Amino acid sequence: MAVLEKIVVQDWRNISLAELEFSPNINCISGNNGEGKTNLMDAVYYLSMTKSAFSASDRFNYRYGTKAFAIAGDYLMPGGLKARFAISVSEDGKRLRKDDKPYSKISDHIGELPIVMVSPSDISMVSESGEERRRFLNAVLSQMDAEYLSDVQQYNRLLAQRNKMLKEPAPDLQLLTVFDLRMAAYAERIYAKRKAFVEKLSPVVSQYYKTLYGGKEEVSVGYTSDLDKGSLAELLERGRERDLLLRFTGSGVQRDDLEFTLDGHPIRRCGSQGQQKSFLVSLKFAQYELMKASYGFAPMLLLDDVFDKLDMNRISNLLAMVAGSAFGQIFITDSNKVRMASIVDAITRDSAYFETVNGSFSRL
Numbered sequence: 001m002a003v004l005e006k007i008v009v010q011d012w013r014n015i016s017l018a019e020l021e022f023s024p025n026i027n028c029i030s031g032n033n034g035e036g037k038t039n040l041m042d043a044v045y046y047l048s049m050t051k052s053a054f055s056a057s058d059r060f061n062y063r064y065g066t067k068a069f070a071i072a073g074d075y076l077m078p079g080g081l082k083a084r085f086a087i088s089v090s091e092d093g094k095r096l097r098k099d100d101k102p103y104s105k106i107s108d109h110i111g112e113l114p115i116v117m118v119s120p121s122d123i124s125m126v127s128e129s130g131e132e133r134r135r136f137l138n139a140v141l142s143q144m145d146a147e148y149l150s151d152v153q154q155y156n157r158l159l160a161q162r163n164k165m166l167k168e169p170a171p172d173l174q175l176l177t178v179f180d181l182r183m184a185a186y187a188e189r190i191y192a193k194r195k196a197f198v199e200k201l202s203p204v205v206s207q208y209y210k211t212l213y214g215g216k217e218e219v220s221v222g223y224t225s226d227l228d229k230g231s232l233a234e235l236l237e238r239g240r241e242r243d244l245l246l247r248f249t250g251s252g253v254q255r256d257d258l259e260f261t262l263d264g265h266p267i268r269r270c271g272s273q274g275q276q277k278s279f280l281v282s283l284k285f286a287q288y289e290l291m292k293a294s295y296g297f298a299p300m301l302l303l304d305d306v307f308d309k310l311d312m313n314r315i316s317n318l319l320a321m322v323a324g325s326a327f328g329q330i331f332i333t334d335s336n337k338v339r340m341a342s343i344v345d346a347i348t349r350d351s352a353y354f355e356t357v358n359g360s361f362s363r364l
Helices: 037-049 119-127 130-144 146-166 173-213 232-238 239-244 273-295 312-323 337-345
Strands: 003-012 015-021 026-028 068-076 082-090 093-098 115-120 218-224 257-262 302-303 328-336 350-358 360-364
Touching: 003 037, 003 257, 015 037, 026 337, 037 068, 037 082, 037 115, 037 312, 037 350, 068 130, 082 115, 119 130, 119 257, 119 273, 130 173, 130 257, 130 273, 146 173, 146 360, 173 218, 173 232, 173 273, 173 312, 173 328, 218 273, 232 239, 257 273, 257 337, 273 312
Parallel strands: 026 328, 026 350, 115 302, 302 328
Antiparallel strands: 003 015, 003 068, 068 082, 082 093, 218 257, 350 360
């Protein structure tokens, strides 16, 4: 597994400069709300995914008054080798290096430092549109499968070009057919991999939910796609007149969605806050387990305010899962330093504690 030994963060959100060395086991970050705990976690996430877990645009990651940020990390890689990854972002673009050598494509980095993040913002997957759930699917599958990431990128590029063509006064129908066939090839592979992944994911989510929540409810994850009804080429041909009238592409994997259910009903409507929170934590732990099986080693696990809205019984169940599995490096944040220490110290003494005030971090 990849272990983050040291991180340097500069001009990232409210962090002017931070240089921290971590435990290979559990790292705990405490501090009041708004002081920088989540910002540090997101910096760690950014080093793996080259994007924030929260902000769609990099301009929201600049520290106030600056127009650039930089993050670098020293890692102990699988096999015992060490590597340094550094990423800098400014108005001139994004630059990523491994051991001072630039990547030819930033996307080549995705999957090299596998990571799973659990945070309160995960609730958007229940409460908001399918875009958030597709984002989850892409974040997981892109780390495990470079071909999948390439297919999604190519499909989205063609989709944007097709939509642009549909907005023209007189679209070229022959060229539109060419786009349809090219998109269909990528869509079939994306659809097949998403479907296979969800079929593996759902029973693991159910197992974690029963351990965490302790109830008799049955939860499941389903996958819906326009391609359930046929190939994309056929769907686009049947919907051609509609697309020309509405001037955008009305069918495709860009409309795929996940269905989260509790006893067969949408958890968004029938699940309590505690049930929804427990389901989402179970979903992310199931992601962790499938990624671990795919890689052959444990990804890094970020638990941001995960104890929020969970009672002590559920916290105990959660930590029993952590202690009973071959977990790798873990980062935990909590505003309650005493609570976090009492929980973590019951699991291991191989841990490191940090506290943050206004973006400055100190090791305790």
